Amino acid sequence: MAPLRFALPNKGSLSAPAAQMLAEAGYRVHRSGRELIVADPSNDVQFFFLRPRDIAVYVGEGSLDVGITGRDLLLDSTVSAKEILPLGFGRASFYFASRPGGISDQAGLSGKRIATSYPNLVQHHLSEQGIEAKLVRLDGAVETAVELGVADAIADVVETGVTLKTSGLETFGKPILKSEAVLIQGDTVEGTPSAVRSVEILHRRLQGVLIARRYVILDFDCPASAQEEAFELVPGIESPTVSPLAREGWVAVRSLVPRDDAPFIMDELWRVGARAILVSSLDTCRI
């Protein structure tokens, strides 16, 4: 059976979190030096470390089976690889921006020069809106293009907004796109049963990591008379687990709850009579 050929970002914002997530999912992605190909024989996977922008190209044309890249980079590549799982990191929005008091809405871009590193993504959006503008394709640091007179506006990734602010620019209009890291799959996978199986396992493992990051385990003891009220607070992903307690008239309950909601749910559980309320983290899971 041929190993699954998996493209990973070799540098940039997505690189470390992608490797971390795969390690949590049980893959061995460790690079001891600067090698560009790493084998993980126990999982029958071969990792190829590539520029994030190139990953969609390799996966799209079938040289590699799957990869992790940004949704914005996938769309800009215009290849037919498909997004099969959003991964919850590398989140950023894609906006137009110009000088304050300059262009203030997307219609105002008509006939203007727009600097971007994502020309296909931007052109597609402009065509959808029926706007004709001239794109100036740059490799990076596009915020400087307005100051240097190369463009009237830019279209770029905004994470914290600090780069825009320090360049004297501000966004206008709605975001063109909300992006995050995504798992992508090439068209050739579907014709190869062993690759389909490997991708199913990969998908389930990564979903396990995502759930472990988003949920915590909540354990508590509850008077049986209050259990219905408690269950409404902790429906779990499928259903809470209930076990008898040695103490007459009480039950022990275990459920998964969203990490961010846990403090509020604990307050409410206490109010309905639950006690010994414990929260613990999941390492990973299969649900």
Ligand SMILES: Nc1ncnc2c1ncn2[C@@H]1O[C@H](COP(=O)(O)OP(=O)(O)OP(=O)(O)O)[C@@H](O)[C@H]1O
């Ligand atoms: N602050 C950020 N800057 C740039 N890209 C970001 C940021 N946060 C998330 N991303 C996402 O990372 C991907 C771009 O990664 P890429 O490695 O090409 O650029 P980078 O992180 O800016 O690295 P570099 O420019 O140093 O090569 C895109 O999907 C983008 O949406």
Ligand SMILES: O=P(O)(O)OC[C@H]1O[C@H](OP(=O)(O)OP(=O)(O)O)[C@H](O)[C@@H]1O
């Ligand atoms: O909203 P922020 O948190 O400021 O992040 C967004 C900025 O970061 C990236 O640039 P990067 O530093 O990667 O330089 P580059 O443009 O040369 O890629 C991106 O292109 C934006 O300029």
Ligand SMILES: [Mg+2]
């Ligand atoms: Mg960059």
